[in-house]
Amino acid sequence: EAEVAQSPRYKITEKSQAVAFWCDPISGHATLYWYRQILGQGPELLVQFQDESVVDDSQLPKDRFSAERLKGVDSTLKIQPAELGDSAMYLCASSSLPPGGTEAFFGQGTRLTVV
């Protein structure tokens, strides 16, 4: 069964360091999302790609976060420098249609702890 792959599963980093997460969506899915989920809250969209183009990055803290999907396939989310408040689960998801037209498939996430 096709699934969204994310790595690493867990990451511990010191504040002010750089950290990067990788996501490989389900093959053929044009829409890719990065969400952040803080404990006790729902997933919050950070950035949404349609192929290689950013469709929505309104909630992405652009002073420290960056995301790219160069060939419209896999994607990388980077944080530099990491802050204590960045500790959260980072979820990648993909869908074959626009978000309003179908459900998204989520990866298992990367649990980030900033110390």
Next chain:
Amino acid sequence: DQQVKQNSPSLSVQEGRISILNCDYTNSMFDYFLWYKKYPAEGPTFLISISSIKDKNEDGRFTVFLNKSAKHLSLHIVPSQPGDSAVYFCAASPGGYQKVTFGTGTKLQVIP
């Protein structure tokens, strides 16, 4: 501004009984609604959806009801099973390429 609200953080139900999870929204532009289930240490998985042109959608033991005038939707699980124990997220979107907004989740515990 929480546009999708799940006011019950947790719910306990006996096995075999009905579970009812509620969700309220404030954005009248939302046109498409979804429920996701999340087990610990896993990403959310899609459960069921409904568009605003319908007021009910059913899939096996899961039924979602939408009341557009009240800006309210609910997920009914009947009969509830221990494997249904998870966090359930309500989500909504205006449709098209506009983003999906998630609620804060309700933790369901089904007691054997």
